[in-house]
Amino acid sequence: MLQLLRVDLDKQNYFFEELSPDYAKLGGRALTSQIINREVPATVDALDSQNKLIFAAGILAGTNFPNSGRLSVGAKSPLTGGIKEANAGGNAAQKLAKLGIQAIVLEGCAHGLTTLKIDSDGVSFIKADPLKGMGNYQIIEELKKEHGGKVSIISIGPAGEKKLKAASISITSPDFHIRMAARGGLGAVMGAKNIKAVVIDNQGSKKVEIQDKEKFKTAVSKFTKGVLAYPMIEALKVFGTPVLVNMINSLGCMPTRNFSVGQFDSAQQISGEHIAELMDKRPNSVADHKCMSGCVIGCSNVFTDEKGEVIVSGLEYESIVLTGSNCMVDDIDIIARINRACNDIGVDTMDVGAAIALAMEADILAMGDGKGALALVNEIREGTENGLMIGNGCKATGEKLGSKRIPQVKGQGLAAYDPRGLKGTGTTYATSAMGADHTVGNAIPNPLSQYDPSSPEGQWEMSSFLQIYHAAIDSLGICLFASLPALDFADLQGHMVQGVAAMVGETLDEDYLKQLGIATLKAERQFNTKAGFTKEDDRLPRFFRQEPLLPSGNVFDVSDEDLDKVNAF
Ligand code: SF4
Structure with a gap:
């Protein structure tokens, strides 16, 4: 059975704890949300x-x-x-699971900038002064030199140290590219705790225990087969998530010019197909x-780039749209460089992309000025007034600039799907405890379903179902793309449940995923209620109801009564 590792940063102490009955058999988002709801005072400042x-x-x-292998990062959000x-x-x-650790809970605040090293001997507290102000790419190189190439590195860039509200947390892939826990400003919480990096080394660790190996093997094999048979998987392999550019653009729902248009004339220039063509010609590019x-x-x-120097990995749909079409930028190389700068500084490409579009609308820089956008992102590192403004995300930027069209819910910028044409996604943006977030319940139509995303009717049911499902998937640690086929092929949900059952050696209810998702959402909603949120916070900004989205003319017209029905447990 895996344990909780509690780290007292004030005292430089740590201890391992059996999972209490409240947390038993939980992981990922279910565990982070239950711990926060039970242990963090809801009205405390997020940086306290x-x-x-x-x-x-x-x-x-x-x-x-x-x-x-998804890692869930949880806290009260400064954003x-x-x-x-x-x-x-x-x-x-x-690596954490192989070390016998289900979760690390960082408590208190370290006295100076610190790196934590976690290995089979326990936790070491290492002074991180030499890493002060450093960007994530350099941190990774420095820590690899010090700790070897078999570790995983979690770190923050200068934005986290500055405690900016759009600060993200970087996590290394096996080949030391950067993945981001980008949303909600959790990098600022890490910065407030004076933790620059966490190095995880599982050398010498044991395998994770599986109680019923044969049953587990069968579940793995059937799930894998089912996922690989899903029609969209081949396109994801070839084009990655940028395959969505042409798809969402043709639906008329791709945020363009600060969410004023749903189609971008230069969509082809930023599409998955164009990126694939470029990558075919460029040395060292990998699809x-x-x-x-x-x-x-x-x-x-x-x-x-053309010489084979890595610009960024991975170049994803949401980053491309929020820093591309939404800012009228159609140069994919500039977009990739903006993405790299965001990764290095440690900020969310989505919230910062939305902030740049607002700065463009306010004539801080010209709409479509990609080079200017890149320079503005680099100002976050320098700490200029405008740099700090966009580093605090789109809500802070819009309020400072007096914008009446700030695309945010609960302080978090909308993702790259316009809610006026994708009303199920809009319903999720409005009602999720996380703020506007696509990963918690994105209702995208596909040829295998009859779902109509533009009707105002029934969206609360679709959003409720998806929010429960994704809360469960985020708790298993399975990535979104492997979980999507199970929405159309329900037997795959059964294989996930059987995988967990075989692992823990118990029989699980058929509706295990539903129960897990509901319990997680309830904890999240409870916390937000204690923090002072009401149903008035479960609304989209007014302009989405008033301004027709061009060219379709759609407005967001899901009723408030329906929004209030979403997961009203
Ligand atoms: S499919 Fe999932 S696990 Fe694989 S690269 Fe994409 S996000 Fe990562």
Whole structure:
């Protein structure tokens, strides 16, 4: 049975703890959200030392169940003031599980900038002064030199040290590219705790125990087969998530010019197909890149310049749209460099992308000025007034600039799907405890379903179902793309449940995923209620109801009554 590792940063102490009955058999988001709801005072400032920062491995982490190595990061969010879980790939979760650790709970605040090293001997507290102000790419190189090439590194860049509200947390992939737990400003919580990096070394550790190996093997094999048979998987392998550019653009729902238009005239220039063509010609570019070991899909990529120098990995749909079409920038190389700068400084490409569009609308720089956008992002590192403004995300930027069209909910910027045409996603943006977030319940139509995303009717049911499902998937540690086929092929949900059952050696209810998801959402909602959120916070900004989205003319017209029905447990 895995344990909790509690680290008292004030006293430089740590201890291992059996999972109490409240936390038993939980992992990932279920565990971070239950701990925050029970242990963090809801009204405390997110940067106060009473806030806790939790890194939790998913329930299936450390096993060979496909794509099950997501790491959940949880805390009270400085961006939203509510509960937050952001998860990312990389290999940290698998290493933690192999060390016998289900989650690390960071409590209090270190007295000076510190790196934590976690290995089979326990926890070491290492002074991190030489890393002060350093960006994530250099930190990774320095820590690799010091601790070897078999570790996983979790770190923050200058934005986290500056405690900016859009600060993210970087997690290394097995080949030391960066994945981001980007949303909600959790990098600022890490910075407030004076933790620059966490190095995880599982050399000499044991395998994660599986109680019923044969049953587990069968579940793995059937799930893998089912995932690989899903029609969209091949496109993800070839084009990665940028395959969505042409798809969402043709639906008329791709945020363009600060969420004023749903189609971008230059979509082809930033599309997955164009990126694939460029990557074919460029040395060292990799399609089908895997962000974690055990991935059977490979939706990530390594995007290089003409000489073969790596610009960024992975170049993803949401980053491309929020810093591309939404800012009227159509140069994919500039977009990739903005992405790299965000990764290095340690900020969320989505919130910062939305902030740049607002700065463009306010004539801080010209709409479509990609080079200017890159320079503005680099100002976050320098700490200029405008740099700090966009580093605090789109809500802070819009308020400072007097914008009446700030695309945010509960303080978090919308993802790259316009809610006026994708009303199920809009319903999720409005009602999720996480703020506007696509990963917690993105309702995208596909040829296998009859779902109509533009109707105002029934969206609360779709959003409720998806929010429950994804809360469970985030708790298992399975990546979104491996979980999508199970929405259309329900037998795959059964194989996930059987995988967990075989691992823990128990029989689980058929509706195990539903129960896990509901319990997690309830804890999240409870925390936000204690923090002062009401149903008035479960609304989209007014302009989405008033301004028709061009060219479709759609507005967001899901009723408030329906929004209030979402997961009203
Ligand atoms: S499918 Fe993509 S996000 Fe999921 S594990 Fe593989 S590379 Fe990572």
